[in-house]
Amino acid sequence: xxETLKLxxxxxxxxxxxxxxxxxxxxxxxxxxxxxxxxxxxxxxILATLARPTxxxxxxxxxxxxxxxxxxxxxxxxxxxxxxxxxxLSVAENLRYYARLYALxxxxxxxxQVAKQVGIEKRLSDTARTLSRGYQQRVALARALLHxxxxxxxxxxxxxxxxxxxxxxxxxxxxxRQAGAAVLFSSHEFERSLAAADRALIMRNGKIIYDGxxxxxxxxxxxxxxxxxxxxxxxxxxxxxKRAASGSKRKI
Amino acid sequence: MPFFRQLYAILAKELQVEWxxxxxxxxxxxxALLVLVIFNFAFDLQGVDIRVxxxxxxxxxxxxxxxxxxxxxFASERDRSSLDGMLLAPVDRxxxxxxxxxxxxxxxxxxxxxxxxxxVILFNVPMQWFPLVGFILxxxxxxxxxxxxxxxxxASTRMRDVMLPVLLFPVLIPLLVASVKLTQGALQELPxxxxxxxxxxxxxxxxxxxxxxxxxxxxxxxE
Numbered sequence: 094x095x096e097t098l099k100l101x102x103x104x105x106x107x108x109x110x111x112x113x114x115x116x117x118x119x120x121x122x123x124x125x126x127x128x129x130x131x132x133x134x135x136x137x138x139i140l141a142t143l144a145r146p147t148x149x150x151x152x153x154x155x156x157x158x159x160x161x162x163x164x165x166x167x168x169x170x171x172x173x174x175x176x177x178x179x180x181x182l183s184v185a186e187n188l189r190y191y192a193r194l195y196a197l198x199x200x201x202x203x204x205x206q207v208a209k210q211v212g213i214e215k216r217l218s219d220t221a222r223t224l225s226r227g228y229q230q231r232v233a234l235a236r237a238l239l240h241x242x243x244x245x246x247x248x249x250x251x252x253x254x255x256x257x258x259x260x261x262x263x264x265x266x267x268x269x270r271q272a273g274a275a276v277l278f279s280s281h282e283f284e285r286s287l288a289a290a291d292r293a294l295i296m297r298n299g300k301i302i303y304d305g306x307x308x309x310x311x312x313x314x315x316x317x318x319x320x321x322x323x324x325x326x327x328x329x330x331x332x333x334x335k336r337a338a339s340g341s342k343r344k345i
Numbered sequence: 346m347p348f349f350r351q352l353y354a355i356l357a358k359e360l361q362v363e364w365x366x367x368x369x370x371x372x373x374x375x376x377a378l379l380v381l382v383i384f385n386f387a388f389d390l391q392g393v394d395i396r397v398x399x400x401x402x403x404x405x406x407x408x409x410x411x412x413x414x415x416x417x418x419f420a421s422e423r424d425r426s427s428l429d430g431m432l433l434a435p436v437d438r439x440x441x442x443x444x445x446x447x448x449x450x451x452x453x454x455x456x457x458x459x460x461x462x463x464x465v466i467l468f469n470v471p472m473q474w475f476p477l478v479g480f481i482l483x484x485x486x487x488x489x490x491x492x493x494x495x496x497x498x499x500a501s502t503r504m505r506d507v508m509l510p511v512l513l514f515p516v517l518i519p520l521l522v523a524s525v526k527l528t529q530g531a532l533q534e535l536p537x538x539x540x541x542x543x544x545x546x547x548x549x550x551x552x553x554x555x556x557x558x559x560x561x562x563x564x565x566x567x568e
Contacts, residue, residue, distance in 0.1 A: 142432075145567075145568050163437075164435070166434060169433070173429065175429065177433075179425075181361075181365040182365070191434065193350060193354030194430075196351065
């Protein structure tokens with residue numbers, strides 16, 4: 094459902110994504126963890142067709158991107174750092190606008206359905222500007238659900254959501270799994286995010302340094318241990334490489 | 346046809362947002378009014394044939410005010426990242442361009458509808474509406490098409506406010522010259538054959554730049 098092969102992305106001289114190879118099967122929910130600047134958002138943006146890879150291959154729902162980006166977009170539901178809402182429009186108007194962009198039939202019925210799913214059915218006539226950040230995030234989630242995507246790409250989806258709203262994402266992910274969709278999300282909050290995940294990846298400096306199923310880490314505290322160990326190991330490896338490189342330079 | 350449904354969705358959204366805020370239109374109108382008033386007081390127009398001098402003033406007011414609206418067109422989308430919302434959807438980039446360009450055309454036209462009578466009153470111009478309105482529509486169409494493309498380019502730069510006029514005005518020179526000449530011809534009631542060359546130039550400019558902008562827009566908005 095999501096496949097990448099030796100994917101790389103550079104911004105000027107900075108290599109933001111290095112040699113990333115990854116396969117996510119239908120119905121699989123995958124968490125993406127890592128420190129700031131690890132390349133999580135870059136990977137998600139490439140898969141969402143918002144950025145082009147510098148090298149390597151990627152396919153979403155069996156469609157190669159960026160070549161087949163136009164077809165792939167119909168099957169991608171992306172939630173990023175921004176809510177992508179128009180402050181001046183009401184929640185319903187925002188969702189209707191996106192429903193039209195996705196050329197959905199029976200848009201109003203679908204809008205009501207997703208609004209109920211994320212708990213904003215009573216706020217449909219409210220202007221987006223008047224909503225709290227948490228409610229705006231719910232509308233962003235509704236926007237990404239409208240077209241029944243096959244691939245969910247969520248970048249820090251818990252942003253703005255309070256503890257009591259966390260179940261929303263768990264329910265969305267559970268439904269995605271049932272529908273055979275693939276989910277890849279990034280998060281810094283292990284406690285809330287890992288409850289829903291089947292598999293977790295850790296990224297550092299643009300590389301995937303860990304890829305493990307739930308059986309390996311069991312729960313959030315288990316993953317926190319893995320996270321600390323793997324990051325320390327990666328850091329040590331980088332330092333050894335630097336030492337070796339400076340040693341060989343001195344010899345020359 | 347999803348293309349036209351999506352184009353309509355983008356156009357409707359642009360009009361709806363502008364209707365709620367009235368930011369672009371009010372800024373354009375105030376600026377156009379100021380340009381007309383300043384020119385009216387700055388120059389001694391006694392003994393000057395206003396039908397020759399006036400079209401230049403009119404198109405300065407149209408283009409300077411129009412650029413304010415064009416600048417907002419993509420800058421506001423970039424500011425709130427809502428452009429990503431459009432780019433994420435399976436929408437032909439041509440539909441995004443046409444939706445935006447048509448909305449810009451309508452905003453500039455609305456400004457011109459208010460500015461033109463003010464120009465007639467302030468400069469006491471004998472008006473020949475029939476060919477003039479057609480020429481203004483043609484000039485505005487080319488202005489909106491080129492302006493929309495360059496606004497998208499400028500919005501992705503750090504100095505977006507400065508960049509748009511710097512990029513746009515050199516490209517607009519043929520359009521502005523042709524529009525001024527056509528307006529002069531219409532106000533002076535010259536036979537059409539006297540300024541047909543300028544008409545042909547403006548028509549060719551509109552067609553060429555509309556096609557170029559439509560075809561290249563994808564490469565401008567996508568990374």
